[in-house]
Amino acid sequence: MDKFSDMTLFVSIVKNQGLAAAGRELGLSPATVTARMQALESRYGVKLLNRSTRHISLTDAGAMYHQSCIDIIDRVKETENILHTGIIEVRGTLKICAPRDIGKQYISPIISEFCELYPDVIPYLYLNDNLSNVMESGLDLVIRYGELADSNLVSRKLVSSQRVLCASPKYLRKRGTPIIPQDLVNHDCLVMVRSNEELKTWYFQDAEHRRAITVIPKRFSDDGEIIRQWALDGIGIAMKSYIDVQEDIKTQRLVTVLNAYTKNFNSSTSSAGADLNVIYPSRQHQPKRLRLFVDFLIAHFSENT
Incomplete structure (x- = not known):
């Protein structure tokens, strides 16, 4: 089997996260895909995939080979287009x-x-x-x-952006406006979940101090759009990137609070994370x-x- 076909097969395996799924995409039997994969690893003398019954992942060598395969396949397709049409399509x-x-x-x-x-x-x-x-x-x-x-x-x-704390005017009329970060422990907060981690410790930096506040979550979501909508609905206070909510702030559907502080989900004083x-x-x-x-x-x- 030629090397280009092996590259196409390997890219399909990674894309489909499985040998059987790659076989279905390319019209090959599971036994054929397994045999070709074994032959590929044997040819180079390295393990390219970590395989279990439910999951595959790339080894370091596999990641390098996968990237090279994508580069080569893209270049071949681009060259074929040039040959067929005379221009880079x-x-x-x-x-x-x-x-x-x-x-x-x-x-x-x-x-x-x-x-x-x-x-x-x-x-x-x-x-x-x-x-x-x-x-x-x-x-x-x-x-x-x-x-x-x-x-x-x-x-x-x-x-460039920065983190802001924001809430609806309706919420702030009902619960009051926090003046210092410690006030947040008396407020309902809307908390992101990222990679199964609850981001409920919020970090604040002003000219003199850096502090961490563990907020009281009212609701959790791993979807930033949901967090924004809950804030608009008056459910609580959210930490968002300014670019996410700039139109809401301009139209006063959301109001920012604790503006004297640099805010983040981690202890870094840098605002580049936003x-x-x-x-x-x-x-x-x-x-x-x-x-x-x-x-x-x-x-x-x-x-x-």
Whole structure:
């Protein structure tokens, strides 16, 4: 079996998170996929996948091979387009992951504008608020607050932001406005859950002191859009990135409190964790559709925020 076919098979296994699912996609029997995978690892003398009955994950060697496979496959497809048409066509899939509120408010309209310019690009937009393993997920890019600690990834800032505490005027009329961080223990707070961790310890920094306040959760969610909606409904106080709620603040549907303090979900005094970034695998040869979309994304945020 030729090496390019093995690369296509390996990418399909990682994308589908299983040998049997990859076989179904490519029209191969489970026995054939297993045999080819074993032959591939034997050829290079390294283990590429950690396999269990329910899950697969990439080894370090597998992550490197997977990224190289994607690069090569993209380059071959781009070269074929040039040979067929004489020009570099902008076509193919573009797999994007973003937080729900940012995805709906900003990224979805940007994708629509981009696809008007390049109608042969087929976007996938996945919405979630948990950090993804970009190398294993098959995603082309992830839009996230803060950076991911992975040297194989490129991170470019879309917009500077900061954490704010916000609540509806209705809630503040009923419960009062906190003046110092310690006042939050007497308030209902809306708490994010990230990777099964309840982010109920909030950190505050002013000119003289840094302090941690463990708030009293009224409700939990792993979805930032839900947290925002609960705040709008008057349920409690939320910690959000300013860019998520800037329109709500401008229209006074939400009011910010404790503005004299820098706020965060962790003990870092840096506000960079609230900056919105686009993160994608580092490749020597990026597909043209990805290069164009990243530039389009950055330009859009530069012009509109």
